[in-house]
Amino acid sequence: MSGEVVLEGRNLTKNFTAARGPRGRLGRRPPVRAVEDVSLALRAGSVTALVGESGCGKSTVARLLAQVYPATSGEVLLRGRPVRAHRGSGFRDYRRQVQLIFQDPFASLNPFHRVRYHLARPLRIHGHVRSAADEAEQVAELLERVSLTPVEQFMDKLPHELSGGQRQRVAIARALAVRPAVLIADEPVSMLDVSIRLGVLRLLERLADESGLALLYITHDIASARYFAEDITVMYAGRLIERGPGEVLTQEPAHPYTRLLLSAAPDPDRVSPPEILRRGEPPSLADPPGGCRFHPRCPIALPVCSERTPPRTDLGDGRWTECWHYGDG
Numbered sequence: 001m002s003g004e005v006v007l008e009g010r011n012l013t014k015n016f017t018a019a020r021g022p023r024g025r026l027g028r029r030p031p032v033r034a035v036e037d038v039s040l041a042l043r044a045g046s047v048t049a050l051v052g053e054s055g056c057g058k059s060t061v062a063r064l065l066a067q068v069y070p071a072t073s074g075e076v077l078l079r080g081r082p083v084r085a086h087r088g089s090g091f092r093d094y095r096r097q098v099q100l101i102f103q104d105p106f107a108s109l110n111p112f113h114r115v116r117y118h119l120a121r122p123l124r125i126h127g128h129v130r131s132a133a134d135e136a137e138q139v140a141e142l143l144e145r146v147s148l149t150p151v152e153q154f155m156d157k158l159p160h161e162l163s164g165g166q167r168q169r170v171a172i173a174r175a176l177a178v179r180p181a182v183l184i185a186d187e188p189v190s191m192l193d194v195s196i197r198l199g200v201l202r203l204l205e206r207l208a209d210e211s212g213l214a215l216l217y218i219t220h221d222i223a224s225a226r227y228f229a230e231d232i233t234v235m236y237a238g239r240l241i242e243r244g245p246g247e248v249l250t251q252e253p254a255h256p257y258t259r260l261l262l263s264a265a266p267d268p269d270r271v272s273p274p275e276i277l278r279r280g281e282p283p284s285l286a287d288p289p290g291g292c293r294f295h296p297r298c299p300i301a302l303p304v305c306s307e308r309t310p311p312r313t314d315l316g317d318g319r320w321t322e323c324w325h326y327g328d329g
């Protein structure tokens with residue numbers, strides 16, 4: 001059973017200034033509406049997945065939750081308290097409690113430093129070390145927690161001497177070193193060899209379970225989300241369109257986009273491209289379609305879908321969707 005809500009984003013919206021593209025009448029470029037009205041709650045000891053195609057705004061949600069940059073509107077709450085500090089010790093404490101894991105473990109580790117350094121540094125910075133012996137012990141413990149054993153074999157390795165999966169485990173251990181409450185993993189296995197992805201996902205699942213971490217797993221791969229997230233939220237073109245317990249959502253998807261995503265999951269017997277690909281590209285977020293943003297690709301769009309954004313319809317048991325087929329409009 002999942003625990004208390006640790007981190008929550010409420011009505012988060014993020015507009016970026018476009019660096020390229022055509023200018024409007026006043027010489028300004030329209031903003032990129034990367035994230036619109038996104039609310040998401042992460043619970044202690046539980047894995048929540050955020051799923052969507054490339055460019056739909058998943059990483060922007062991760063960065064808003066981690067306060068890498070401020071939201072255009074909306075707020076982030078840690079244990080029910082709005083996060084207001086953007087500098088100083090309050091903010092440093094927030095950044096400690098909410099850790100990010102990125103897609104490319106090589107880019108996130110300094111190639112000149114050994115594993116020992118990568119893990120000892122955050123321990124020292126956050127005042128968790130009492131002596132040299134204590135430091136060595138804690139580094140060893142961290143390596144054990146991410147199953148890099150025997151630890152002596154890994155302590156003095158440089159990043160390039162490790163495999164992709166081992167590097168990602170070091171990045172995870174480094175995030176754990178600061179004793180966070182929340183781990184946001186942005187496509188943590190998509191650059192890894194298929195054969196080792198499952199091991200890293202199982203590790204993340206075990207950490208959430210054993211350490212009571214709230215884990216946000218961001219992925220384009222709904223099949224992997226189905227495998228290990230308690231809760232799945234589906235995102236399309238900057239907006240959340242469906243949410244529910246992983247098993248129910250994947251067995252009985254409500255939104256037509258979720259259905260297409262599930263039917264696009266890898267299938268060795270399929271000869272033609274999955275329907276979602278035949279239905280064209282996701283829209284540009286500089287000029288998203290009006291109404292439901294999915295309507296131009298939707299196989300069952302109604303006239304109202306191009307006119308008005310569908311309201312959220314509660315489907316019971318923690319499920320909801322935003323689709324006119326379920327609304328009463």
Ligand SMILES: Nc1ncnc2c1ncn2[C@@H]1O[C@H](COP(=O)(O)OP(=O)(O)OP(=O)(O)O)[C@@H](O)[C@H]1O
Pocket residue numbers: 016017018019032034052053054055056057058059060061220285
């Ligand atoms: N700093 C930025 N400045 C301008 N536009 C940005 C910026 N960061 C993201 N965007 C735009 O916001 C949209 C969402 O990007 P985001 O990286 O959040 O998507 P994503 O779903 O994580 O995609 P991917 O899986 O490919 O990383 C894209 O159109 C992207 O071009």
